[in-house]
Amino acid sequence: MGGGRTKRMPRAERERQMLDAAVEIIARHGYTAASMDEIAELAGVSKPLVYLYLNSKDDLFTAxxxxxxxxxxxxxxxxxxxxxxxxxxxxxxxxxxxxxxxxxxxxxxxxxxxxxxxxxxxxxxxxxxxxxxxxxxxxxxxxxxxxxxxxxxxxxxxxxxxxxxxxxxxxxxxxxxxxxxxxxxxxxxxxxxxxxxxxxxxxxxxxxxxxxxxxxxxxx
The missing domain is CATH 1.10.357.10 (Tetracycline Repressor, domain 2)
Known part of the structure; x- marks a missing residue:
């Protein structure tokens, strides 16, 4: 699971990883079909951590x-x-x-x-x-x-x-x-x-x- 690979790093760097992953997944599948599980997996974090940093899928997309x-x-x-x-x-x-x-x-x-x-x-x-x-x-x-x-x-x-x-x-x-x-x-x-x-x-x-x-x- 993505959460198992999570390492401590500055918040800004972690958030950049999440946004990088989200951009790739949304471009590939479209916003509606983009999976938060897949975004978290690609970013190497747990899905709860994505929500903790960016609140919701809509907020993630906006960011x-x-x-x-x-x-x-x-x-x-x-x-x-x-x-x-x-x-x-x-x-x-x-x-x-x-x-x-x-x-x-x-x-x-x-x-x-x-x-x-x-x-x-x-x-x-x-x-x-x-x-x-x-x-x-x-x-x-x-x-x-x-x-x-x-x-x-x-x-x-x-x-x-x-x-x-x-x-x-x-x-x-x-x-x-x-x-x-x-x-x-x-x-x-x-x-x-x-x-x-x-x-x-x-x-x-x-x-x-x-x-x-x-x-x-x-x-x-």
């Missing part, structure tokens, strides 16, 4: 989501150097995002897929991470717009909409990359930049797309 979301957000934040041009900042952030999700596929599954499909309490945790990512991209686009004489009149709503679209594309591309054996984080990063920033570059230059039959909104 997993928060930890994985914080780690991903911190990886992106640490990669970005504020003094660089906006496109370079975004490139560094995008690379960090896809590298992290590729290296931690179980964590990405928990925070993005499992958290969003098991009720509003868990979805809210994932949404908080997404909101932080959107705010980050919004700031980059706003900075680029201010630096361009052609796009200084972009509305706040339009800038935020562009950020939402870019983050949504990144999330979908991360899902695809992690389930496509031939795809890599580097390829995903370049794909997103070619898809998103090339279009943003045109926008910053004053070249706007217009629906058929509508006069072009491009500026001289």
């Amino acid at each position: 997993c989501i928060r930890r994985e979301a914080a780690a991903l957000t911190e990886a992106v934040r640490a990669a970005v150097r504020p003094g660089l041009p906006a496109d370079r900042q975004l490139w560094d952030g995008v690379q960090a995002f896809f590298t992290y999700t590729a290296e931690h596929p179980d964590g990405w599954t928990v925070v993005h897929l499992q958290a969003r499909t098991h009720g509003p309490r868990f979805a809210a945790e994932a949404d908080a991470m997404r909101a932080e990512m959107i705010a980050f991209v919004t700031r980059l686009i706003a900075t680029a717009a201010l630096e361009s004489p052609h796009s200084r009149d972009l509305s706040t709503r339009e800038i935020e909409g562009l950020a939402v679209a870019l983050v949504g594309a990144a999330e979908s591309l991360a899902d695809w990359t992690n389930t496509t054996p031939t795809a890599t984080a580097a390829q995903a990063s370049a794909t997103l930049m070619n898809f998103a920033w090339s279009g943003l570059g045109n926008l910053m230059s004053g070249n706007r797309w217009a629906p058929p039959g509508v006069a072009s909104a491009a500026r001289p």
